[in-house]
Amino acid sequence: MKRSLTFRGWSIERDEWVEGYYGYNCEHVYYYIVVNDYEYEIVYETLGQFTGKYDIHKREIFENDIVKGEKVTMSCGDCQCCQEKCPIEYGTAIVKWNDYQSSHGGWILEGSDLHWSTLEIVGNTHNKPRDNLD
DSSP: OOOOOOEEEEETTTTEEEEEEEEEETTTTEEEEEETTEEEEEEEEEEEEEEEEEOTTSOEEETTEEEEEEBOOOTTSOHHHHHHTSOOOEEEEEEEEOTTOOTTTTEEEETSOBOGGGOEEEEETTOOOGGGGO
């Protein structure tokens, strides 16, 4: 399976999200995303990598997105029982990279234990509304 190395960052020039390849200009000291052979300077702190995962609306999940979804509960210790009888709990988390995590390719849901298959993107840590992420 081929891994996508797509990045997203907030373009200073366009005042919106741009997605593409990430780069750094040593001479002029700025970070950029390349879209259609054009370098858009970005706010470095907004840089996030595509996780290879999608939310329930089939939108790409990027590093630093805030997601909501169903929590992994298993309060009785029996997964089948919990799916049928236990109440569903919901929570939010921030998508982060962890070099020591292996179960989801290094991506973790910081702050909560949510089912990846139930995630919905609700924003990101840079206070840019979800409407601007599409």
